[in-house]
Amino acid sequence: MLIVAETPRLILRTWQETDLQDYANIIGEPLNERQYNTYSPASTAETDLWRYQVEIDQRGWSRWAVVLKENYRLIGSCGFSAYGDTVEMSWQFNPEYRGRGLVIEAAEAVTDLGFTRLGFKEIISFVLPENEFALDVIESLGMSLAGYEGWCNITVARFSLSSTEALSHPH
Numbered sequence: 001m002l003i004v005a006e007t008p009r010l011i012l013r014t015w016q017e018t019d020l021q022d023y024a025n026i027i028g029e030p031l032n033e034r035q036y037n038t039y040s041p042a043s044t045a046e047t048d049l050w051r052y053q054v055e056i057d058q059r060g061w062s063r064w065a066v067v068l069k070e071n072y073r074l075i076g077s078c079g080f081s082a083y084g085d086t087v088e089m090s091w092q093f094n095p096e097y098r099g100r101g102l103v104i105e106a107a108e109a110v111t112d113l114g115f116t117r118l119g120f121k122e123i124i125s126f127v128l129p130e131n132e133f134a135l136d137v138i139e140s141l142g143m144s145l146a147g148y149e150g151w152c153n154i155t156v157a158r159f160s161l162s163s164t165e166a167l168s169h170p171h
Contacts, residue, residue, distance in 0.1 A: 005109040011067045015049050019065055022074035026094050066106045078106040086122050104140050111141055115163045126156040
């Protein structure tokens with residue numbers, strides 16, 4: 001386990017096998033009886049965790065586990081995925097931890113990590129225009145609306161933050 005960032009209430013770290021059940025709960029997927037296997041994952045949760053860890057090993061970044069310091073429980077994930085020539089930041093949290101400022105705390109730490117330690121020039125995020133919770137997080141980060149994109153049968157808003165904008169917008 002490698003801690004990549006720490007905030008007053010959170011630890012952002014690499015993934016562990018013991019995260020599987022909590023992560024499956026976060027994404028709303030019950031695990032079947034078969035667990036980790038040498039040759040193939042048994043579930044979407046396993047596939048995600050394998051992919052995130054491979055990306056971390058190869059690139060040095062992906063989505064990290066977000067752990068609450070008070071009880072060391074996995075409460076979400078936050079981090080980056082490649083999107084064309086830039087990186088997209090996204091997060092997913094156990095709903096019971098929303099409304100406490102924890103998602104914003106994690107997103108701010110990941111944004112700072114992306115610009116200061118990873119050297120990103122721009123970070124983007126996508127959100128459904130009606131997702132007020134995600135819009136609040138994006139607004140708190142100082143991201144600006146950069147346009148809209150059509151994905152299958154939905155339209156998403158694309159938000160952007162450059163490293164120079166981030167320096168002029170302290171959290």
